[in-house]
Amino acid sequence: MQAVSSASPKMKGREKRAKGEQGYLRRAIGYLGRYKTMTFIAYGALIIATLSQLIVPQLVQAMIDSITQGAVAQQVLSIPSEQGRMFALTQLNTTQDALQNTYNSAPSWILGAVALILLVAVIRGLFAFIQSYAAEWTAQGIAYSMRNDIFIRIQRLSFSYYDRNQTGQLMIRATDDVERVRLFIAQGLLLTFQAFLLLVVTLTILFLTNWRLTLSILPILPFSIILFGIFGKISQPLFRDVQIRLSKLNTVLQENVAGIRVVKAFVRQNHEQKRFDESNQDLYIHWLKIARAFSFLFPMIFFVGQIGQAVILYFSGTQIIDGSLAIGEYQKFNLYLAYVFFPLGQLGLIVSLMAQASASAERIFEIIDTKSEITDKPNAIDLPSIEGNVEFRDVTFRYFSSTAPVLNKVSFTIKTGQTIALLGATGSGKTTIINLIPRFYDASEGAVLIDGHDVRDVKLDSLRSQIGIVLQETNLFSGTIRDNIVFGRPDATDEEVIAAAKASAAHDFILDFPNGYETSVGERGATLSGGQKQRLAIARALLLNPKLLILDDSTSAVDFTTERKIQAALDNLMQGRTSFVIAQRISTARNADVIIVLDKGAMVAMGTHAELIENSPIYAEIFASQLVDDSQPVAEAQ
């Protein structure tokens, strides 16, 4: 009962496709090959523990027999009248000496049997421990290996994979899904093996002990297997339903916590309460459905497991009475019976563990099997030191799923040391252009060339290590500020780090932290403002001293002073390098050597500010709209 109910919350309703996923599960089990010795120990210990468990009823029988025989002997011997004693002896078909012998040796028999049982108990306990520990050890090992494999794969997947998949979903695969596979391998697989072993060995023993008795309980077996089948069939969709209702309820809850201001501002408490009550009632009804199904199924399962005992009592009793069965043998039979029904009871758990693990294994291998779309060609060469000439030759780019190009036949040539500003609305293709240069994506058609080398013909490492990149959103990694600055060049000296931080206007605020450059940041460290993060990102790029620079310049949500500092840092950074800048502000564009205006994936204009303001209506529009925002009040103030 416990096993089944506790497994339930983990059933997330992904079981239905389980059938086709067995191959993945087999592959997951194949990971055991990495831990051969421990796996061998686990299963070896399991066999010893199980077999020693099966000896126990034999020993119990021996104990009981020695007690009953001794007791009978004692009673017969204590019959006062000679005649009565003789009659009893003939009835028992024995002699007084033999009986006296039995009686005398009974204590040592009992002690011997108990000592044996305790010995077996210790052995069994020891091996049960070894089995459980070794199984957990291998399962943790498999979880460890799988997480590593997932992580390694994730690190090398192309950007387009991240565009298609959400962080949360990838996280779930590396955590929940791995956990489910671990649970199956630590328990489910072992249980299956153990159940099979118990069933076969026990039935064999039972048949050898007393085949007639065994036949009397055999009809119960298929019945209970069918019952467990029904149980699984009924309960799994029920738990899936509850899970769906629960996540619905949590969505309402989540929305009301996060959006409490909106709810209050629009006076929608009653409306929301009604929504919640409906989901709440719905969840309640579905839980009750489970309760109803279980309150019927559980007792059935109990009953089937127990009824064998009554059957055995009667059939063995008749044999005992007519003298063809010793009472100890009956006790033994009864104990073995438990070992027949125990594995059957595990069946439900095994099936649900297996179904969950199969679905999870599929999702795990889906990641591990993903081919990175961007890899070095076999004959790729190291890119020589970059000079800074960049050419886009009829570059078209589209994502897999969509046939509409995100970039459409874009061509331009940039010379060493130029600053290029990319302008256009959201979705016009600016980001795609800068992502094609370090080969985060591959062009669908056309080519991107750096100093005449197609980026697809050179080694990724040699290409990316020569390009400095400041992304729109800066992620800091756990570690110190210094660790984050030397991110691209771990061998940089302290002087170089400080120089880079100074050039990017980060040095002062870094020193303001209590631990300066050694201040911990990232997920588990101090929080930095958006502007501070951006300056660290600039320092990080500057430290590479790249000839080619890519800036996704967005100074959102920073105050004016910070913005000015960042601007100055960026100006520093761009000097003497070929720089591609996604510009949000006209001031950046105005200073650029070349402005590329994009609209819906096409290059609509290219030239200097002076040229474009004359002959590009789109550029003029963008420019004008920003002028309205910035310059007019300035004029008023003057």
Next chain:
Amino acid sequence: MMDFQRRALDQETRKAKNVAVTLRRFAGYFRPYWLNLVGVVVFTLVVVYCNILYPALIGQAADCYLISTPTTQMGGSGVATTSCWYTDIAQLTSNESKISGLLGLALLIAGTFVVSALFTGFSFYTMRLAGQGVLRDMRGHVFNHMHNLSIGYYSRNEAGEIMSRVTNDMDTLQQMFNFALLNVFQGLMIIFWIAVAMLRENLVYGLLSLAIAPVMLFTTRYFSNQARKAFRVARQEIGNVNADLQESIAGAREVQAFNREEESIAQFQKANEANRAANVRAAVFTSALNPVLEALSYVALGTVVVVGGFSALNNQPLLAGTSVISVGTIFAFLAYIQRINQPISQIAVLWTNVQSGIAGGERIFILMDEDIEIHDRDNAKPMPQIIGKVEFKDVEAEYVKGEKVLKGINFGVNTGEMVAIVGPTGAGKTTIINMIPRFYDVTDGQVLIDGLDVRDVTQDSLRKQIGMVLQDTFLFSDSVMENIRYGRLDASDDEVIVAAKMVAAHDFIERLPDGYMTVLGERGSGLSQGQRQLIAIARVALMNPNILILDEATSSVDTRTERVIQAAFEKLLQGRTSFVIAHRLSTIRNANLVLMVADGQIIERGTHQELLAKGGAYYDLYMSQFKAEEDVA
């Protein structure tokens, strides 16, 4: 180790501070279901009784039918067989009569199985009926209370923390009500009953047989506590693994851009290894628990056999004056011992579950008891149709006692006028606008709308007439249509579309895959920031309020969207009294009144032109922007 044990051990355990009070409140929730609880107790008693009956009946089968020695047939002094009470042994003269008697007994045993199974089902269902009902009622109450709590509560407490109360704590309660409670109760009953039965049958023998029980209990406690400690470490380590994962998935682009794959993999493997080591350590204890318990139960078995066996052999009682142990008694005790072990280890593990459940319940009750700071006054009237005159009179406010966030705020606005509020972060701008729909109460002074103190009218009637566009646009995971309709639930589809057209949101909505019927992801994901804002503006447009509150977004949207939003705002503001936390100069220039706020006080007021002419703080703010722009250019 069984899954349920592992799960029970791998859980943060908390102890409730005031168990009695929490239990009393649980009792309050269970009161409507008292009949169910009575049912649970009765049904469980029946189940336990059947469970107890079985070993006794098996013992009788042995004593009455199976062990009867030849002496009884001869009327001899078979002392040991006197413990047969099920039937009159004297009448069992033939094997046939024994067999038919045995059949009756076997059928009786089967009958107890049927009864036990049926009543297990009954007790299970009635318990769930009550438990799920209580959980439903509690969820409803918590949710209701959450709405009554003031905005202040939400700014003091993390959303994640509140969510965890209602989801995680409810989950521990669920586990407790669903199965821990019933199992612990049933287990206790079985232990109690078996103990009584054993002691009554033979006090000394019973005490000897039960001696192992406390040892088992303490062993379980010891291993459970050790395992819990190890799991706690493992949880921290898995937290590190997850943080590493999160970080490198979120920062995958940077890792690749800077060629850091190798280092990041090495770092991950370290965290991953630490997690494995912690889990393997926990496995030592979880793996040891069951084998040790099993071994102990064999010790109990051995004690029963040796002690009972010798007593039976010697035909002597264990202590002078007590009865001699029969073979049947030994059988019965063997069955008892086998039945008492399982509930003992189960209770030892589940007990923590019950503890955590009570602690979880306590935390939920604390949330339910959270003071509702803002009440409707007893004589509060509905707010009449708002015309739009708003006045702040010496308004003071504090979030934490003694720390004023607003000091002596005085200003008035006439119908249809626009107030722009400017100032640095933390100056009190948001607090000012939150006073108007009474999200916070003044600690001193008054906020008047059309001459009425906002505290004298009902909150609902007040807020229904005030439109708000907040900086962080919140959308529901529902269709665009329903998200806009949130502004006025009885609005027709056409009215929604008119509102969307008015704020120029119609075009982009039409371009969405399913137009107005497009269902938005969590918090409106799938839309750009600007688009989300337009929907929020349309929502307020549909509401058509006479007072409007806007918090201009600082985050960047592209220029064209920015202009569309700006135009939408301007349209919306027309003819309404409006309060704007302004980040755009164009907004400020259009305002009838600009309030420069710093440190919770209005330090300058007037129109944009007047303030510039004054050459004070506003001028400085303005010039710093102007100068920054110059430097950049």
